[in-house]
Amino acid sequence: MASRNDETTFGENVHIYGNVKIGHNVTIGDSCIIYDNVIIGNDTFIGPFCILGEPLKDYYINKNYSNPPLYIGNNSIIRSGCILYAGSEFGDYLETGHRVTIREHSKIGIHCRIGTLSDIQGYVIIGDYCRFHSNVHICQKAIIKNYVWIFPYVILTNDPHPPSDTCIQGPEIEEFAVICSGAVIMPGVRVGANSLIGAKSLVTKNVPDNVFVLGMPAKIIGPITDIKCKNGRLSQPYPWRLHYDKGYPWQKQE
Amino acid sequence: MASRNDETTFGENVHIYGNVKIGHNVTIGDSCIIYDNVIIGNDTFIGPFCILGEPLKDYYINKNYSNPPLYIGNNSIIRSGCILYAGSEFGDYLETGHRVTIREHSKIGIHCRIGTLSDIQGYVIIGDYCRFHSNVHICQKAIIKNYVWIFPYVILTNDPHPPSDTCIQGPEIEEFAVICSGAVIMPGVRVGANSLIGAKSLVTKNVPDNVFVLGMPAKIIGPITDIKCKNGRLSQPYPWRLHYDKGYPWQKQE
Amino acid sequence: MASRNDETTFGENVHIYGNVKIGHNVTIGDSCIIYDNVIIGNDTFIGPFCILGEPLKDYYINKNYSNPPLYIGNNSIIRSGCILYAGSEFGDYLETGHRVTIREHSKIGIHCRIGTLSDIQGYVIIGDYCRFHSNVHICQKAIIKNYVWIFPYVILTNDPHPPSDTCIQGPEIEEFAVICSGAVIMPGVRVGANSLIGAKSLVTKNVPDNVFVLGMPAKIIGPITDIKCKNGRLSQPYPWRLHYDKGYPWQKQE
Numbered sequence: 164m165a166s167r168n169d170e171t172t173f174g175e176n177v178h179i180y181g182n183v184k185i186g187h188n189v190t191i192g193d194s195c196i197i198y199d200n201v202i203i204g205n206d207t208f209i210g211p212f213c214i215l216g217e218p219l220k221d222y223y224i225n226k227n228y229s230n231p232p233l234y235i236g237n238n239s240i241i242r243s244g245c246i247l248y249a250g251s252e253f254g255d256y257l258e259t260g261h262r263v264t265i266r267e268h269s270k271i272g273i274h275c276r277i278g279t280l281s282d283i284q285g286y287v288i289i290g291d292y293c294r295f296h297s298n299v300h301i302c303q304k305a306i307i308k309n310y311v312w313i314f315p316y317v318i319l320t321n322d323p324h325p326p327s328d329t330c331i332q333g334p335e336i337e338e339f340a341v342i343c344s345g346a347v348i349m350p351g352v353r354v355g356a357n358s359l360i361g362a363k364s365l366v367t368k369n370v371p372d373n374v375f376v377l378g379m380p381a382k383i384i385g386p387i388t389d390i391k392c393k394n395g396r397l398s399q400p401y402p403w404r405l406h407y408d409k410g411y412p413w414q415k416q417e
Numbered sequence: 418m419a420s421r422n423d424e425t426t427f428g429e430n431v432h433i434y435g436n437v438k439i440g441h442n443v444t445i446g447d448s449c450i451i452y453d454n455v456i457i458g459n460d461t462f463i464g465p466f467c468i469l470g471e472p473l474k475d476y477y478i479n480k481n482y483s484n485p486p487l488y489i490g491n492n493s494i495i496r497s498g499c500i501l502y503a504g505s506e507f508g509d510y511l512e513t514g515h516r517v518t519i520r521e522h523s524k525i526g527i528h529c530r531i532g533t534l535s536d537i538q539g540y541v542i543i544g545d546y547c548r549f550h551s552n553v554h555i556c557q558k559a560i561i562k563n564y565v566w567i568f569p570y571v572i573l574t575n576d577p578h579p580p581s582d583t584c585i586q587g588p589e590i591e592e593f594a595v596i597c598s599g600a601v602i603m604p605g606v607r608v609g610a611n612s613l614i615g616a617k618s619l620v621t622k623n624v625p626d627n628v629f630v631l632g633m634p635a636k637i638i639g640p641i642t643d644i645k646c647k648n649g650r651l652s653q654p655y656p657w658r659l660h661y662d663k664g665y666p667w668q669k670q671e
Numbered sequence: 672m673a674s675r676n677d678e679t680t681f682g683e684n685v686h687i688y689g690n691v692k693i694g695h696n697v698t699i700g701d702s703c704i705i706y707d708n709v710i711i712g713n714d715t716f717i718g719p720f721c722i723l724g725e726p727l728k729d730y731y732i733n734k735n736y737s738n739p740p741l742y743i744g745n746n747s748i749i750r751s752g753c754i755l756y757a758g759s760e761f762g763d764y765l766e767t768g769h770r771v772t773i774r775e776h777s778k779i780g781i782h783c784r785i786g787t788l789s790d791i792q793g794y795v796i797i798g799d800y801c802r803f804h805s806n807v808h809i810c811q812k813a814i815i816k817n818y819v820w821i822f823p824y825v826i827l828t829n830d831p832h833p834p835s836d837t838c839i840q841g842p843e844i845e846e847f848a849v850i851c852s853g854a855v856i857m858p859g860v861r862v863g864a865n866s867l868i869g870a871k872s873l874v875t876k877n878v879p880d881n882v883f884v885l886g887m888p889a890k891i892i893g894p895i896t897d898i899k900c901k902n903g904r905l906s907q908p909y910p911w912r913l914h915y916d917k918g919y920p921w922q923k924q925e
Contacts, residue, residue, distance in 0.1 A: 175686055176702075178429055178447050193686050194430075194448055194702055196465055208731060211704055212466060212720060214497055223462060223494055240731055243722055243754065244770075246497065246515055261754055261772055262498075264515055264533050279772050279790055282533055282551050282569075294834070297790050297808060300551060300569050312834055315790075315808050315826055318569055318598045320616065323647045324654035325595055326548070326566055326661050330646070341833055344826045345855050347599050347616050351648075362828065362855050363873045363887060365617045379617060379633060379887060393831045394840070394859075400832035407834050432683055432701050448684075448702055450719055466720060468751055477716060477748055500751065500769055516752075518769055518787050536787055536805050536823075554805060554823050572823055572852045574870065577901045578908035579849055580802070580820055580915050584900070601853050601870050605902075619871045633871060633887060 174211060183216075192243060199230040204255065207235060210243035217248045219267050231267070248285065260297060272309065274410070287333070292411060296344075304333030310404070310411070311336050314344040314362075323350045337372065339404060346381075357402045359387050375401075428465060437470075446497060453484040458509065461489060464497035471502040473521050485521070502539065514551060526563065528664070541587070546665060550598075558587030562610075564658070564665070565590050568598040577604045591626065593658060600635075611656045613641050629655075682719060691724075700751060707738040712763065715743060718751035725756040727775050739775070756793065768805060780817065782918070795841070800919060804852075812841030816864075818912070818919070819844050822852040831858045845880065847912060854889075865910045867895050883909075 171185055174193035184202045185191070192211030201216040209215070216233045231250035235241070238255050244262035247253075251265060254273030263277050266285030275289060278297035287301055290309035295301075299313045302321040313336075321333045332351030336342070340354045343362040348354065353369045360366055361377030361384075370376050375384045387401035397406055408414040425439055428447035438456045439445070446465030455470040463469070469487060476482045485504035489495070492509050498516035501507075505519060508527030517531050520539030529543060532551035541555055544563035549555075553567045556575040567590075575587045586605030590596070594608045597616040602608065607623045614620055615631030615638075624630050629638045641655035651660055662668040679693055682701035692710045693699070700719030709724040717723070723741060730736045739758035743749070746763050752770035755761075759773060762781030771785050774793030783797060786805035791797075795809055798817035803809075807821045810829040821844075829841045840859030844850070848862045851870040856862065861877045868874055869885030869892075878884050883892045895909035905914055916922040
């Protein structure tokens, strides 16, 4: 396997443009492309076939285009085939799956995980310790607070009258919220703290804190604390932070 | 960044097979693979890791396989990681996201945009000025007219009794129709001109022109002209072409 | 096109790590990466940009990490951009689309087809002659028997109380079942033999053998033998194996 010493390791056929800064003990995989003005922290792993600092649309139009900086933090694992656009900023301990796309002007906190094939459309703010599973679609202007979980094929939308230029409103997802597989969040909707959005729900209205909603359109089923464990292995499944600590600041030492 | 002069620029490790014709002022990104019989117009940008002229299934079976031609037009932007099969034809001013797959025997008009991870299964006819967002799935034999919008995770299907060989019927989407995120269009369904399909709808029957449908199964809510703007920024959201002109032939000069 | 003689053909810029065994008449596409302990059978085609033997999470943590073996069979076609993790095992005659991800400790039978962008999360057992269309999401610990069909954007889920560590229960899909586009199968659910899950259904309870279910939540509509052909081309659409034999052991000679 690739050697991991204290210095940076470059794979084969890596293509690095100008003004790139790479920290200590970084691995850059085969065939990676790193465009202008990318900054990578220490102890970070970049898998093969990644594109870092992907240029914005203006690059194709404007002869004087200058690539805005992309900041990648320390201790991160960015798996193969990811495309991170120029102009975004990632906190330390990022971990991605494969072939993730994250567009420009996104600000992502520390200890986030973003699953394979997820598509983050740019101009988003994502807090710390967020975990997105595979194939999550985050629209422009979404705001996602700390400790949010989003499961596969969830779609956050921002245009109430598509196509429009003037109506865009990103959804806002509060701390500890959980959005289950295949749910769609409509434009401008606020999902309350600790709330749980059931699989395949269409969320058309604001969701209060601490409730479970489900359906198309989603309706409030009740407080999350009323949810019973289906197979008896948990005394109380929600709020989830009371029984799940893996990788979180409140993780117990064993 | 890559220089853009009047001549063609090849990235590193580009692999070009036989009988490829490339126009003036074309950029071919790193590690691209261009198979036999690909024709690329002028002033076109091909991002890294693209595969153009991907061979058809017969290539793996038939020793005498010959790759049908792929035509890519002028003034196009094909972003990284796209796979365009042999035997398709694209009009000028195509713009794609990343890792789009478009299979054989597809005919796509001018000024189309096809978003990241979209998957077009081949044998389709797509008109001019169509705009597909990320992760759109277009089945074989679909017919999509001019000025259609399709949003993320929409699925067009063609088999009423899967799996079958004998029942395939592609849907037909008429001009100016809008299909919102997560909707599924059932086989052989016609979506009428200007009509709006709400998010997550399951469209099982033909949709008349000029109506808004929603639900699972989708039902007619009313004429599109009855839709009011939720945040008051538009006097009448639909038909959308009356207020949205960005990049269209009816765009006003500023 | 790539020459196909009796010996193995390596594309350009292929990167092969240690202890890799490759059979006769194998084609390895441009820029492929093959990590430690990969075994490839005879007469197999690996498209460009594939990663075989992708290391497990432990690789990033443990200095003494050793890559478990990946077995790829004979007569397989693995199209471009696929990522097959170390520690999985594939039967002969596998055929994939592009950019498929299959994680560790998966066991997949013979004659399976897995479509473009499908995402198999590992620790799954998949039988023989299964056919997954594009963009299928299979959760960890799913069990899928022989002759199952799964259509685009289907999601199999395994966590009844996400996020949890202790509740994981993979679904079980029985022989000849068909799951249509956009359906979601909830954790631990058993889908009966020959049964048909309608498009966009949310399957929350076990489905008996030989029935058609539909809706959100899915309800039994009736026995599959009651389904009539919508366009009159089939006398009885289900069970599908009575009229569809392409590529199956019961295929008639012509």
